[in-house]
Amino acid sequence: xxxxxxxxxxxxxxxxxxxxxxxxxxxxxxxxxxxxxxxxxxxxxxxxxxxxxxxxxxxxxxxxxxxxxxxxxxxxxxxxxxxxxxxxxxxxxxxxxxxxxxxxxxxxxxxxxxxxxxxxxxxxxxxxxxxxxxxxxxxxxxxxxxxxxxxxxxxxxxxxxxxxxxxxxxxxxxxxxxxxxxxxxxxx
Numbered sequence: 001x002x003x004x005x006x007x008x009x010x011x012x013x014x015x016x017x018x019x020x021x022x023x024x025x026x027x028x029x030x031x032x033x034x035x036x037x038x039x040x041x042x043x044x045x046x047x048x049x050x051x052x053x054x055x056x057x058x059x060x061x062x063x064x065x066x067x068x069x070x071x072x073x074x075x076x077x078x079x080x081x082x083x084x085x086x087x088x089x090x091x092x093x094x095x096x097x098x099x100x101x102x103x104x105x106x107x108x109x110x111x112x113x114x115x116x117x118x119x120x121x122x123x124x125x126x127x128x129x130x131x132x133x134x135x136x137x138x139x140x141x142x143x144x145x146x147x148x149x150x151x152x153x154x155x156x157x158x159x160x161x162x163x164x165x166x167x168x169x170x171x172x173x174x175x176x177x178x179x180x181x182x183x184x185x186x187x188x
Contacts, residue, residue: 027054151182
C-alpha cells in the first residue's frame with residue numbers, strides 16, 4: 001500500500017535541536033525502534049520528528065494497517081549492547097526532544113475541541129506562581145527559554161526557602177524544570 005505521509009501542520013511539539021541530534025544518533029546507531037502514527041489521509045498524528053529523521057537518513061516507510069484492538073510491534077535483531085542502547089535512547093530522546101507549544105495546544109485542543117488538557121497529561125503552569133517572589137520581574141523569553149541567570153536566581157530563592165524550612169537537614173534533591181528540562185539540585 002502506498003501513501004504520501006505528511007507532517008502535522010499543527011504539531012504540538014516544536015522539538016529541540018539537542019533532541020533532534022540525539023534522535024538522529026539513535027536512529028543511525030540502532031535503527032527504527034519506534035513508529036509513527038498517521039490518519040487515513042497520511043497526516044502524522046504522532047512522530048513528526050521521527051518522520052523527518054527517517055526521511056533525512058533515507059529510510060522508507062512500511063505502512064501497517066491496524067484493526068480494532070490491535071497494536072503495532074516492531075521486531076528487530078537488536079541484542080547485547082545495541083539493545084541496551086536502544087532502550088535508553090528511546091526514553092532519553094523522547095525526554096530531550098519535548099518542547100510543547102502551549103499556545104497551539106490552547107488554540108486547538110482547548111478552544112477548538114474543548115479538551116481538558118490536564119486530563120491528557122499537559123500540566124498548566126501559572127507563571128505568576130513561578131515569579132511570585134519577585135513581582136517586579138518577569139522572566140525574559142527567547143523561544144520560551146529562561147536565561148541561565150534567571151534560573152540561578154530562582155534556584156537561590158528556592159534554596160533559601162528550603163533552608164528556612166529544613167535547617168537541620170543536609171540532603172540534596174534533584175529538580176527538573178518541566179519547560180526546558182534544566183536539571184539542578186536544591187539543598188534541603
